[in-house]
Structure formats: structure tokens, C-alpha cells
Amino acid sequence: MPSSDTYNGACHCGAVQFKVTLKGGLESARRCTCSYCSMRGAVAVTSALDGLSFTKGKDLLTLYQFNTKSAEHYFCPTCGIYTHHKRRSNPNEFGVNAACLEGVSPFDFAEVIVNNGVQHPNDDPNAPTVAGVLRFIKA
Template structure:
């Protein structure tokens, strides 16, 4: 897992990023992410996102830090095996994962963030049932896992 401290604080704060913390239901898995306080969340209708109600926002790997619980995580993959659906072995909650759309980043579940750092949430529907076509049409999703300085 990447270490968020690799990004200079001045770049994080200059880009309007705030540190959010969060974790799974039982508390075994804890993490921090640097992201905007105004979240751009995807509501995907692919088979797994539909079953899990997987709303998520995307960040670069460098803006994620696992604080505890690596030994409590397990991973599920299917189809292309690009997405890595990580979840807590104890409570079953997926707080974050590596999305197929952005294998160089993380999808973070906004409902797993601790209260107090989110100002607003904009939800965008994404048609994962027609994944390839949707990815071709979407103009910005791939850039969401790029560092601010890139």
C-alpha cells in the first residue's frame, strides 16, 4: 500500500485536499485518505457494485494509507481480475478497493469515512453493465487516480 506522506503537504493542501479517516464496521481495518472535502462518488450498476451497493470515489494510490488491519483484509476478484475487492475478514465490510477503471488508484466507500471532513457529495451514475462503452465515453474517470502534480 502506498504511503500518502510521499506527497508534500503543500501540494495536498494547495490542491484543496483534506485528510479523511475511516474504516470497517468492527474497527479492525483503519485507513486515511487525502481527497477533496467535496466528494465525486460513483454509483455503478455492474453486477458486483449492484449486489454490494458499492458507492465509491476514486483517489490515487499515493493519497491512501492503510493505518491498521492488513492481516484482516481478504481479496475477491472475478472476470478480468483487474479489480481487487478487499474486505474485512471479521465484519465483511469493503471500505476501499482497487477498481477496474483505475487500477492505479483506490475506490473509497464514502459511508466508511469518519464524520466531520466531508462537505458535500455529488453522485454520478456509471453504467457498469456496459463497462467498456461507459469507460470510452467517460472523459475524466481515468484521471481521478492520477496525483495532483501529474
């Protein structure tokens, strides 16, 4: 994996391309247990809102929102790949799909913290914030 905290990224077909600077680097990697993230299955890393800039295809992105419509989930309408989302838990941050980053694979992470999205902290401030840890063990 690259050592810098700035990465080039793209969707699968390359229609959407971006540059991102990560807050906390790759150590910010997380997953979530909410209904949408559970189905999406992506590992997201953290960027400030001004840390993400598009070099191609920003106008192509499709927005998906559900439930409270607080979070904004973006994906490429051509290949369907989720690129990033504006977080409900912190609207000053983007979660960026680690698999879209050049030189990074979700299988590079030995452990990824899984946030409790079923009992979202905005809905239940007393709920635990972490649901568990996802581990990848290479065969």
C-alpha cells in the same frame, strides 16, 4: 461533512483502519451498475494509490475478484464491510467506501453519478460511461 480532503476511515468493527486523501474530494463520489457493485450498493470516492495508507489491520483485509480479475475489491473478514477497491477502469486509483470515512454518510450526497459498469468502458469503448444519477431526498 468534513471540509478537508483527508479522512480517517475504518470498517464497521474497527479491525481495519486507514487514512485517505481524496482526488477531487467528496465530489468524486460514484456508484456503478456492474453485477458486484449493484449488489454491494456502496458510494465510492476516489483516491490515488499513494493516497491510501493503513494504520491498522491491512494484513486482515480479504481480496475478492471476479470476471476479468482486473479490479481488486477489499473487505474486512470480521464485519464484512467493503473498505476500498482498485479500479478496473483506472488501476492507478482506489475507490474508497464513503461510508467508512469518519463524519461521512452515503446519505450526505444529494446526487451520485452512477457509472455504466454493465457495459464497462474497457469492454466497449463506445458505450456511454454514465448510466444515470442516484438521488437521495431527505424526508
